[in-house]
Amino acid sequence: MKLRECYTCPLELTHDMLKGKWKPIILWRLRLGKTSLAKLHKDINGITEKMLIEHLKELIEYGFVTKDVHEGYPLRVDYYLTDNRGRKIITVLEQMQELGLEYMNEK
Template sequence: MKMRQNYTCPLELVHDMIKGKWKPIILWRLRLGPASLSKLEQDIEEITQKMLLEHLKELMEYGFVGKNTYHGYPLHVEYFLTADMGEKIIDALRIMQHIGIEYLKKNGKEQELILKNVVPD
């Protein structure tokens, strides 16, 4: 993703870095610890490998995600949140998660939370 040069405020910049359907979900999953590509695919319903790789690449370019490659056969790669930006963005996503939970509860959709086994983190 090409970054714009001019922003109204820093929030606009961060929004552009993590916007989209999958980036916040990828980051949220990585809060649980490092994961291989196949594990991320398995844990994130409906994401394609192509989309996952594209978003991981962008998140790495922005400094939210890092990658460890373990040589050998088969080659093993794990993605993880970086200590600086990656771990910090989780605080913002945690707030967004809680807002979503409260919204669903207030709108009579608590059953969806139960079915998805969602509990406040």
């Protein structure tokens, strides 16, 4: 996703970077550590591989995720959170998780 040139609020920018059904879920899964594309796809129920790859590319572009490419055959790529933005966003997602859990328990 291409970000806009101008934002009136930093929250708008952050929202655009995390917009979509799957990005927060991908980040939440990556809090557990490095993992392969296949494992991510298996762990996130309902996401297509195409959508996973697209979102990972955007999360890498925005600085939340990075990857290690290991030489050899078959090629192996591990994805993980960056130390700065990636780890920082997890604190926000933890609060969202708690709020969602409270809401689910009320129902």
